[in-house]
Amino acid sequence: MTFAVVVFPGSNSDHDAHYAVEHVLGQPARFVWHKETSLGSADVVILPGGFSHGDYLRTGAIARFSPIMASVRAFADAGGPVLGICNGFQILLECGMLPGAMLRNRDVRFHCGFLGVRVERTDTPFTNRCRVGQVLRLPIAHGEGNYYAPPDALGALEAGGQVIFRYVDDRGEATEAANPNGSVHGIAGISNAKKNIVGLMPHPERACESCLGGADGLIVLESVVHALHERGTLQRV
Amino acid sequence: MKARVFVTLKPSVFDPQGQTIAEALHSLGYGDVGDVRQGKYFELDLKVTSTGAAQKLAEDVANRVLANPVIESFRVEVA
Numbered sequence: 001m002t003f004a005v006v007v008f009p010g011s012n013s014d015h016d017a018h019y020a021v022e023h024v025l026g027q028p029a030r031f032v033w034h035k036e037t038s039l040g041s042a043d044v045v046i047l048p049g050g051f052s053h054g055d056y057l058r059t060g061a062i063a064r065f066s067p068i069m070a071s072v073r074a075f076a077d078a079g080g081p082v083l084g085i086c087n088g089f090q091i092l093l094e095c096g097m098l099p100g101a102m103l104r105n106r107d108v109r110f111h112c113g114f115l116g117v118r119v120e121r122t123d124t125p126f127t128n129r130c131r132v133g134q135v136l137r138l139p140i141a142h143g144e145g146n147y148y149a150p151p152d153a154l155g156a157l158e159a160g161g162q163v164i165f166r167y168v169d170d171r172g173e174a175t176e177a178a179n180p181n182g183s184v185h186g187i188a189g190i191s192n193a194k195k196n197i198v199g200l201m202p203h204p205e206r207a208c209e210s211c212l213g214g215a216d217g218l219i220v221l222e223s224v225v226h227a228l229h230e231r232g233t234l235q236r237v
Numbered sequence: 238m239k240a241r242v243f244v245t246l247k248p249s250v251f252d253p254q255g256q257t258i259a260e261a262l263h264s265l266g267y268g269d270v271g272d273v274r275q276g277k278y279f280e281l282d283l284k285v286t287s288t289g290a291a292q293k294l295a296e297d298v299a300n301r302v303l304a305n306p307v308i309e310s311f312r313v314e315v316a
Contacts, residue, residue, distance in 0.1 A: 057302070057303070058305055061302065061305070093307075094305065099307075100307060101305050101307040101308040103246075103250065103251065103252075103253065103308065104253045104254055105253065106251070106253050107253070108253050108254060108257045146251075146253065148250060148251075148307075148308060149307075150249075150307070182251070182253070
């Protein structure tokens with residue numbers, strides 16, 4: 001089982017993801033430069049965090065045109081699991097693989113630190129080892145994580161069970177005070193309708209070892225390994 | 238030909254930067270300034286000769302790249 005970690009100019013969480021997959025999860029990981037046109041024999045694709053192309057126009061706005069993105073889309077269309085973390089989530093929004101858009105954090109500040117993230121759905125390849133309602137302690141690090149979707153799209157997300165993660169307080173409640181950036185409905189992560197594409201602002205790959213402040217994020221990576229074993233057939237594009 | 242593209246957040250979308258600027262202006266004593274909405278402004282130098290072609294090209298660029306239609310709208314002026 002091979003994880004492809006796509007590297008854009010300005011990615012900064014690519015090595016974190018690669019390290020977590022290879023050295024903590026124990027699965028092979030491979031960097032794929034954004035100018036490549038093939039993912040090779042990848043079974044899982046990770047779009048990592050960072051500031052692709054400097055995020056100068058909008059977050060993820062230029063990265064969506066990178067040559068590799070056609071292969072990422074084809075991989076996802078074939079049912080392959082794709083995880084977009086932070087800037088990777090923003091790229092998935094910009095290219096329309098996930099609905100909605102990102103706004104600046106409501107207080108216009110960059111937020112960095114651990115917080116509570118509640119798992120809302122376990123029917124995705126990245127949360128199937130979690131319990132519904134389980135609260136993960138995960139770090140965030142972003143200035144534009146204020147998720148927005150127009151009312152009709154938001155209604156469809158909620159009705160379709162596509163809200164996968166929500167920011168919560170110590171009691172597991174999705175309060176306004178627990179919401180670090182103003183995201184609508186406290187949304188921290190969503191999926192597409194088929195549930196094989198998941199994007200989230202928190203960084204599970206940075207919370208895979210207790211010596212780094214917490215290991216709650218590992219379950220996201222363990223989930224996708226489990227999902228592919230369950231399926232019995234490994235997706236290859 | 239030159240085209241000017243104005244990109245603004247849709248009225249229904251909250252604008253954290255605009256609100257921060259409005260609060261700053263109020264604290265500077267500009268009580269007569271109400272709401273502030275921040276946007277982006279682009280000047281495009283286009284290698285086309287007709288107004289129609291310039292308008293079409295600028296709209297294509299704005300629609301595909303400069304603006305995100307989920308949250309933003311744009312206006313093009315050709316001169």
